[in-house]
Each structure stands twice: as C-alpha cells, then as structure tokens.
Amino acid sequence: MRKKIVVGNWKMNKTVTESITLAAEVIAAIGKEFSGCDVGIAPAFPALYEVGKLTLPSRVSLVAQNCHFEPDGAFTGEVSASMVREAGCSAVIIGHSERRQYFGETNAIVNSKVKQALSEGLQVIMCVGETLEQREGGVTGDVVTAQVREGLLGIGNISNMVIAYEPVWAIGTGKTATSEQAEEVHLMIRNTVSDLLGEEAAEKLRIQYGGSVKPSNAKELFSMPNIDGGLIGGASLNVADFVAIVNAAD
C-alpha cells in the first residue's frame, strides 16, 4: 500500500510575511491527527528559510518549486538544489508545466534538474502532463510517456521520487480530469516506469494528480487505485480547503 502524498504548490503567491502566516495556520490545522499521508507546502523561494523554521518541528515538509541543474556558478537569478536543501527543503518540484510553458524547460532540462536535486538528497516531484491541444489531438499517451522516459533518462533509482500528473488544461481552469481520465494516465505512467525500471520500482512509485483539485473532488480522485495523492495549486492557499483535501487523502 502506497502512502498518499499531498503537496500545496503556492506558486508565485504570498510574500514572506504572508507565507509565515499561512504556513503556521496549515501546520496548526494539520496537527498530529493526520498520520496516513505525507503533507508538504511549497512557498516561493524568499519565504523558504523562515517557513522552514516552522515546518521543521512539524509533520509538514517544506518543498521548493524549482531549482537549477548546475550545483553552483554564474547563473544570475537562479537557485541551486543545495541552497533550497539548506533553507530547509526536503523536496523540490521539477518540470512543472508552467516552467515548461513559460520558461522553456524541455524534457532534457527537467532530466538534468532531477539528477542534480537527487544528488543533493532532495526528494523530487517530477511533473508531467499534456496540453488541451495534445489531448484533443489524441497524443496524450505519447507526450506523457516521452516526458517520463526522457525525464528519468539515466536515473536508476527512483525511490526518492514522486511523479505528478498535471494535465495542463486542468490547471487553474476549474476543469478537473475525471477520476477515470486521470486513472488511465496514471496507470500508463506506472506501466512506463515498470518498462524502464521494473515492476517493483513502479509499484512503489507514488503518482500524484494535480489540476483543479478541490475538497469536492479530492476523495473521488484519491480513491482511484493509481492516484496516490495530489499536487494542489489554488486550493492550497486556503487553509480550510487544503486541510479538507489532506483529510480526503488521509
């Protein structure tokens, strides 16, 4: 049985002060009563260190939204894996569709970032997902399979990885994939990983769903056999909604 994992991706929202307030509220609300599920929050870079002081003694883990693929150097404006780890993060989101769409991240870039983050001991949440055009063009399987294969190229051990399936057309649009649509892709991802790294690694891998997850649809999504939790955008900025989603996974 895979333990569910729910992570709130705050994206480019909340200043440092606002992040501290939200994190404190989430930690207080999560308390100790949830034990069946891993919970994380991913504030923006400037807030990580301060929020890390709050998450460290709690059961909520701190997650970065991105990191660079080089260990250090002349990359103005970038942040390294070791920096986010030392700021208190135990995990990092890599290859979010907004990074792919607006910042030109290819599968090859995602692959080098995944390798760098893993080498720093960070858990990696690698995001994959098709656009509406690709879904309507009937190439969802090809796109997502290529993202998984190329993202995992040269990686032999995925025990510290999670894959997040986030259909681009469902992100921030209010349109959720039906639980059947999501389950179909999740199963395909697991089969792809099984081909690459064997059945045991694939069975252990947690695959989160992301894209307009709300308290009203979380339970049904999380009840599918291959959906092992959620990567939550908009709803993670509201404490009551986020806690209700965690509760649905717990």
Ligand code: 13P
């Ligand atoms: P929404 O939940 O706002 O659709 O965002 C999903 C997402 O992109 C999480 O990474």
